[in-house]
């Protein structure tokens with residue numbers, strides 16, 4: 130093993146006031162809204178110490194102020210635009226748009242440290258940098274590709290595509306790839322047709338009314354900076370020769386395999402290496418309620434997608450070398466987002482259901498010495514709890530302004546099960562969560578939320594002492 134150089138140690142010491150927080154989650158789970166509310170509430174907490182009661186540094190009045198800076202080497206997260214969307218600045222009121230490329234920011238927090246060593250040295254005012262990146266949630270599903278060669282990925286993906294609920298969307302594509310001879314000389318027209326049909330089938334599965342999540346490779350749906358007609362995106366799984374014999378160079382199979390390898394090398398490797406190889410803390414946001422509403426198939430697909438993603442991170446690094454590389458993950462928080470879709474008396478069940486959804490992954494992470502916890506949060510609280518009568522029963526309702534309506538509505542969104550819903554639980558219309566708009570707030574006193582302070586304390590609280 131190489132000996133650590135003095136330069137590496139110095140660089141690491143210089144970075145010790147920076148924490149990298151990985152905000153992880155599938156598409157539309159609430160990453161951009163979380164990041165915006167996280168930053169804005171930290172910026173407001175210096176003025177209003179009672180804003181974040183569970184964030185200890187704020188509650189004890191030691192958070193002085195916080196400022197946003199660009200993250201070196203990464204385009205700036207559109208903080209002001211996202212905030213304006215949420216608090217209604219400039220007349221636009223609603224939600225930030227879906228993220229279509231990578232961006233990030235650094236929030237620098239000035240605070241008074243109570244640690245004896247800092248007080249004795251007369252350096253009790255400290256700064257902690259918190260680095261956050263944001264990206265289209267779909268892209269995370271590329272990470273599992275790093276561990277699979279083209280033949281393995283093809284076999285797994287073809288099996289998935291041959292079973293419902295995917296089979297009906299992949300039928301036309303299936304017929305085309307079945308007719309491709311893996312060992313024959315590459316036929317550019319047939320390969321292009323396979324890639325086009327494959328991307329179309331992925332798009333149909335991702336449509337909101339179908340609600341599937343596990344789509345690979347991700348840039349076929351969200352190309353980011355790639356042009357949609359980039360040759361790198363002409364990808365499709367292909368059946369390997371039945372007898373397992375090697376495929377010659379220049380054959381259909383070898384050509385597609387080379388493209389797959391180029392995609393991994395140029396797209397997936399840098400995404401993983403630059404943003405997910407090393408982090409100090411991670412929050413895994415899960416839209417449990419959205420998946421419940423979408424039904425059993427979508428719920429199961431989401432679970433599979435989360436498991437696949439979490440297996441791509443390396444939580445096993447310990448000791449000095451891991452510290453030196455900044456690869457010492459301390460904490461992984463799981464958070465069920467949009468908890469304001471249901472009344473507060475449902476939050477304990479929402480949290481328990483989340484714990485079941487991520488149980489195996491959380492176990493694996495804890496086994497590697499990393500702490501885990503689960504929470505139900507709402508980065509932006511859009512509803513309030515009210516009590517009302519529904520069909521003669523007195524129930525806890527939520528009241529808010531549903532998206533697309535012009536007056537407030539109070540509704541009973543359904544009871545959240547504490548365990549995986551059984552077959553009898555997936556009755557049509559059992560869960561009636563509505564998308565709500567943020568309530569009109571000036572934003573001056575932070576953004577109303579549920580449990581965001583607890584999430585902050587879990588992620589960075591121990592670095593703000």
Ligand SMILES: Nc1nc2c(ncn2[C@@H]2O[C@H](COP(=O)(O)OP(=O)(O)OP(=O)(O)O)[C@@H](O)[C@H]2O)c(=O)[nH]1
Nearest residue numbers: 156157158159160161162224228265266507508509
């Ligand atoms: N009621 C409520 N809705 C939320 C909350 N957070 C997110 N949402 C809803 O979820 C949608 C998606 O949130 P985003 O933060 O944009 O999701 P994302 O994970 O960044 O999605 P991608 O950019 O597509 O990966 C928003 O447009 C809101 O409709 C919340 O705290 N409360």
Ligand SMILES: [Mg+2]
Nearest residue numbers: 160161227228
């Ligand atoms: Mg986003």
